[in-house]
Every structure is written in structure tokens, then in C-alpha cells.
Amino acid sequence: MTDTRPGRNPLDIVAAALRAGFDVIQVRPEDHVTDREAYELTVRVLAMCRELGRTCLVNDRLHIALAAGADGGHVGADDLPVAAARRILGPDAILGATARDPQTARRAVADGASYLGVGPAFATTTKSGLPDAIGPAGIRAVAQAVSVPVVAIGGVTADRAGELYAAGAHAVAVVGAVSGAADPFAAAAEFVR
Ligand SMILES: Cc1ncc(COP(=O)(O)OP(=O)(O)O)c(N)n1
Ligand SMILES: Cc1ncsc1CCOP(=O)(O)O
Ligand SMILES: [Mg+2]
Numbered sequence: 001m002t003d004t005r006p007g008r009n010p011l012d013i014v015a016a017a018l019r020a021g022f023d024v025i026q027v028r029p030e031d032h033v034t035d036r037e038a039y040e041l042t043v044r045v046l047a048m049c050r051e052l053g054r055t056c057l058v059n060d061r062l063h064i065a066l067a068a069g070a071d072g073g074h075v076g077a078d079d080l081p082v083a084a085a086r087r088i089l090g091p092d093a094i095l096g097a098t099a100r101d102p103q104t105a106r107r108a109v110a111d112g113a114s115y116l117g118v119g120p121a122f123a124t125t126t127k128s129g130l131p132d133a134i135g136p137a138g139i140r141a142v143a144q145a146v147s148v149p150v151v152a153i154g155g156v157t158a159d160r161a162g163e164l165y166a167a168g169a170h171a172v173a174v175v176g177a178v179s180g181a182a183d184p185f186a187a188a189a190e191f192v193r
Contacts, residue, residue: 001026001059001175002014002027002045003175003176003179004028004033010041010045011048012184013179014048016178016184016185017178017184017188018052018054020185020191021192022054022188023054023055024055026059026074026173027057027064027070029041029060029061035061035063038058039067042064042068046068046069055072057070057072057073057094057096058070058073059073060074061073062089065089065093066089072089072093072095072096072114073085073095074095074096074097074117075095075096075097075098076097077098081111082107082108082111082113083111085112086112095112096116096151097111097113097115097117098116098117099113099118100118101138102141102144105118106145106146109146109148113148114148115150116149116150116151117173118134118139118142118143118151118152118153118169119155119173120132120133120154121135121138121154121160123154126175126176127154130154136164136167139164139167139168140167140168143168143169144168149171151169151171151172152164152167152169152171153174156172156174156177158177158191161191177191
């Protein structure tokens, strides 16, 4: 996931992550990023993904996903409802939804989510205002409740990704462990390894 915090260089980090072998990039423009900036970032990330046959999603701002021609989007509790997001993106797009418990997860899938982002798996400082970490057990509870892929998110490090896969995660989503690393390529490669 892109890191648009001041002082970070999202494009360089995306390039490193793709070179290391990440399959999916989610463009996640934070609130201070204008639509124009988010669109331009998405167009550039999408071009990098297309060159390598990787997938590009856009968080929250589905109009930008559509305008840029991205593969889909992701919505959470403060964003468009999943069913509305599905109507906007159409039947074939990838649509992720955030869920922290089995009930929300089942509802999101019934409403059209094609994968679920589940967390925070562990404590994180990347996003404020999050509930307590749910740990591998929380990931397992959701993974057992649905048949779509579960993506564990929040405080994920390469060291701890294995616990999440063992709990039923299909993938992990990462911001800080790659973007905050002294060597983002090496950090991303460690995840892939
Ligand atoms: C893969 C994935 N999982 C969860 C989220 C979080 O979405 P949301 O809860 O809407 O929070 P923001 O990312 O919008 O701040 C995600 N983006 N991706
Ligand atoms: C957007 C979001 N939602 C739950 S945790 C999180 C941030 C993930 O970032 P990091 O990988 O740095 O903990
Ligand atoms: Mg959101």
C-alpha cells in the first residue's frame, strides 16, 4: 500500500515492492492528498503494475479507480457501503472491504466484496483511531467465516507474516514495514521470501 505521509516517496517504494515481487499495489491517498494528486499517483502506479502484469487497486476514492482504469478499489466503514461500491465499480472489478469480525465479514461478502482486509492484526502507528489489534486469532475467526480471500493488515512485519498465513490469511497488506525501511527493496524481498 502506498505511503503518502509527508517525507515518503510512494513511487520509489512502489517500484521497489514491484521489483521484489509484490502482486498487488493499493494506492491509498491520505486525506491531505488532492484528487488531482491521487489521480496522477494512480496513473503512474497503474502503468508500473501493467508493465509487470500486477494488480492495482485504489483505496476509498472509487472515482479515481474508474478514471484511471485500475483493477478495483477498497472500502471501509467510513467509505461508501460495499453494495454501492460494487454498483459503481461494476461486476468484474476487484472490490475489497474492511472487516474485523465474522458478522461484518459475511455481510460484506453478501454485498459484493471480492476480498476482505482484516485487522489491525497487530498494533500500528500508520493509522490512528483504530481499535485494538485482533491478532492471528481474530484473522482466523474471519477467515473461517468466509470463502473470499482474507488480507491481514496492520503492523505486519516479515517476521510475523507467517503467523497470519497460518491463521488463514491469503495475503498480507503492508505500509510501514516497507516504506519505513532503510532499504525498501530488501524489506519487500524479505516479505516475498
Ligand atoms: C487491504 C486493506 N485492508 C484494510 C484497509 C483499511 O480500509 P479502511 O478501514 O477504510 O481504512 P483506510 O485505509 O481507508 O484508512 C485497506 N485500505 N486495505
Ligand atoms: C489502513 C490500515 N487499516 C488497518 S491497519 C492500517 C495501516 C497499516 O499500515 P502498517 O502496515 O504500517 O501497519
Ligand atoms: Mg477507507
